[in-house]
Amino acid sequence: DAKTTQPPSMDCAEGRAANLPCNHSTISGNEYVYWYRQIHSQGPQYIIHGLKNNETNEMASLIITEDRKSSTLILPHATLRDTAVYYCIVRGDSNYQLIWGAGTKLIIKP
């Protein structure tokens, strides 16, 4: 599995867009980029995933660079409830052994 690199922490003002970067320079062609978040000590929650193209859902947008070596998760209008640890993971088909780093602790400030 490709490993990912994320900043340990970030702040964002409430109402602003939160942009969380992730580097995955060793990603292979069949590996997807997944984002999860973990609020307090709850179970991680799926946010979004993508392979090559940019993706958007009701929670967030995912921007993947053309060379696929990095990506950015965008929370368009951050609220206090978005304060959480965000994990970026790469995952290939039939690959069950994911590597979860420490993630990015995002703090939304009023």
Place this chain on the structure above:
Amino acid sequence: NAGVTQTPKFQVLKTGQSMTLQCAQDMNHNSMYWYRQDPGMGLRLIYYSASEGTTDKGEVPNGYNVSRLNKREFSLRLESAAPSQTSVYFCASSEPGQGAGELFFGEGSRLTVL
């Protein structure tokens, strides 16, 4: 739907005691997982079951055993608990698809070994 249900939510054990963590999912997923999470760290895979009838070791299997009882249930057993096994345990399930599928997690089981 309940999703992924773990029991118990909290447990305190003495060193050397045994216990089983139970996990059940109602999404008809083929794959199930057990992770542990220590303070300030990401999740580490203990065991997984890609499909009913199969189990495989993850990153940190020592001291644990698992049973895939049926498609819905996947249990984790600590035969002789040690203080190093104090952690939060998460069960997850997925349906293989794009990149082995989205993981759905339970709320966690908080285990303290004295």
